[in-house]
Amino acid sequence: xxxxxxxxxxxxxxxxxxxxxxxxxxxxxxxxxxxxxxxxxxxxxxxxxxxxxxxxxxxxxxxxxxxxxxxxxxxxxxxxxxxxxxxxxxxxxxxxxxxxxxxxxxxxxxxxxxxxxxxxxxxxxxxxxxxxxxxxxxxxxxxxxxxxxxxxxxxxxxxxxxxxxxxxxxxxxxxxxxxxxxxxxxxxxxxxxxxxxxxxxxxxxxxxxxxxxxxxxxxxxxxxxxxxxxxxxxxxxxxxxxxxxxxxxxxxxxxxxxxxxxxxxxxxxxxxxxxxxxxxxxxxxxxxxxxxxxxxxxxxxxxxxxxxxxxxxxxxxxxxxxxxxxxxxxxxxxxxxxxxxxxxxxxxxxxxxxxxxxxxxxxxxxxxxxxxxxxxxxxxxxxxxxxxxxxxxxxxxxxxxxxxxxxxxxxxxxxxxxxxxxxxxxxxxxxxxxxxxxxxxxxxxxxxxxxxx
Ligand code: S3P
Numbered sequence: 001x002x003x004x005x006x007x008x009x010x011x012x013x014x015x016x017x018x019x020x021x022x023x024x025x026x027x028x029x030x031x032x033x034x035x036x037x038x039x040x041x042x043x044x045x046x047x048x049x050x051x052x053x054x055x056x057x058x059x060x061x062x063x064x065x066x067x068x069x070x071x072x073x074x075x076x077x078x079x080x081x082x083x084x085x086x087x088x089x090x091x092x093x094x095x096x097x098x099x100x101x102x103x104x105x106x107x108x109x110x111x112x113x114x115x116x117x118x119x120x121x122x123x124x125x126x127x128x129x130x131x132x133x134x135x136x137x138x139x140x141x142x143x144x145x146x147x148x149x150x151x152x153x154x155x156x157x158x159x160x161x162x163x164x165x166x167x168x169x170x171x172x173x174x175x176x177x178x179x180x181x182x183x184x185x186x187x188x189x190x191x192x193x194x195x196x197x198x199x200x201x202x203x204x205x206x207x208x209x210x211x212x213x214x215x216x217x218x219x220x221x222x223x224x225x226x227x228x229x230x231x232x233x234x235x236x237x238x239x240x241x242x243x244x245x246x247x248x249x250x251x252x253x254x255x256x257x258x259x260x261x262x263x264x265x266x267x268x269x270x271x272x273x274x275x276x277x278x279x280x281x282x283x284x285x286x287x288x289x290x291x292x293x294x295x296x297x298x299x300x301x302x303x304x305x306x307x308x309x310x311x312x313x314x315x316x317x318x319x320x321x322x323x324x325x326x327x328x329x330x331x332x333x334x335x336x337x338x339x340x341x342x343x344x345x346x347x348x349x350x351x352x353x354x355x356x357x358x359x360x361x362x363x364x365x366x367x368x369x370x371x372x373x374x375x376x377x378x379x380x381x382x383x384x385x386x387x388x389x390x391x392x393x394x395x396x397x398x399x400x401x402x403x404x405x406x407x408x409x410x411x412x413x414x415x416x417x418x419x420x421x422x423x424x425x426x427x428x429x430x431x432x433x434x435x436x437x438x439x440x441x442x443x444x445x446x447x448x449x450x451x452x453x
Contacts, residue, residue: 008449009426011413012414012420013420017445019442021439023433026243026267027242027432028272031101031104034062036211038062039067039080042082044235046078049239051435062105066087083232086109095119095151097124098124098431100174103178120152129150129151136178138166139163141182143155161182161185166190166193167193170352180224186229189227190227191225193219199271238295249304254305255306256416258306273288275330275333275334278314279337282341284304284309284337286304308342311342332403335368336410358406362377363406370396394420400424
């Protein structure tokens with residue numbers, strides 16, 4: 001994706017936030033739907049795909065690999081290439097800001113006798129790829145990467161891919177998914193054992209497309225196996241809203257006095273809703289109504305009312321790693337909630353946050369300090385002293401770098417600060433939630449575009 005102009009915006013204190021909001025289709029599920037439909041044997045349709053730019057990176061790469069992908073109003077039509085039908089793309093595949101696109105597509109390519117080069121934006125080029133390259137090399141892929149196994153890299157898929165058994169060292173749905181996608185075109189059983197279970201959208205979407213996926217309990221976690229080669233059947237898919245996008249609107253309602261906001265038509269997979277659990281433990285007035293299932297994913301609505309949040313140490317005991325995995329993308333906005341709570345909140349075990357779209361531990365610590373919060377940065381977490389529900393000072397300009405979630409987190413913080421918070425560039429938000437500022441305005445905030453800052 002080509003970077004556009006910077007988009008500075010100002011977020012000021014507002015009256016109560018009220019209303020019903022909708023958010024874009026789940027980003028993780030959208031990637032899976034596009035990728036799996038692209039190797040299906042025939043035409044699939046996808047409704048509700050995320051409108052985030054990350055999906056354009058995935059769609060562009062899949063087209064270059066041979067799939068035909070078209071948008072017809074709100075529906076995406078995908079003509080898959082069928083088993084073993086991928087071809088070598090002509091140009092470099094630009095994954096923009098999207099780690100999910102890069103890692104999942106590297107897995108897809110790894111078991112086809114084709115060659116593809118991958119690159120990304122300045123953020124993605126710093127992110128570790130060894131976690132996925134290592135097991136893909138064991139499957140027979142040849143990878144030529146920058147020092148430290150980072151992008152840009154060229155991957156030559158295996159002509160005779162070998163199945164592997166992989167125990168994930170780091171809880172990562174992207175690594176698991178890369179191997180499961182490689183497994184589709186690999187004879188024999190490829191299995192991934194996860195000590196800490198991660199989001200299972202790939203497994204559920206593969207099953208929806210008629211692919212048998214074996215899931216067994218394994219020690220403290222799960223073992224997921226696919227016996228290839230598998231021919232994937234075309235399907236219709238409908239994707240509901242992204243809890244990770246809703247999280248920003250829900251926390252906004254929790255911290256702005258008098259608010260009540262409901263977000264409807266959400267995917268509520270328990271492997272994604274760890275933030276809900278955490279906020280409830282902080283005393284948040286939050287309710288979840290699960291109303292059914294779609295492609296095996298629980299769906300429903302969440303309502304948040306302004307709450308007196310109470311901080312604490314929520315990441316101790318044997319369930320901590322699972323809770324962290326199920327909230328992994330929500331820590332920027334969780335830290336904002338903690339900054340408005342009574343008492344202190346301590347979070348450890350979050351070293352993965354240092355290799356997301358930015359180093360989210362140091363970015364959040366610096367930003368929180370700039371808006372007047374009392375925070376201490378630790379190697380793998382933060383300690384935050386909350387304001388007791390009072391407005392923070394604000395009055396600072398936050399540069400989110402290329403991190404959409406850091407930008408949205410501090411935008412929300414600005415809604416309960418004495419002086420407005422300026423986000424030096426809101427354009428990264430396009431990767432996951434292009435309508436974020438409009439959604440905030442629709443429930444009563446006053447986001448303001450400014451010429452410069
Ligand atoms: C994702 C998995 C997570 C998450 C990312 C999306 C996915 O990354 O942080 O935003 O769609 O599989 P990791 O696999 O690196 O934990």
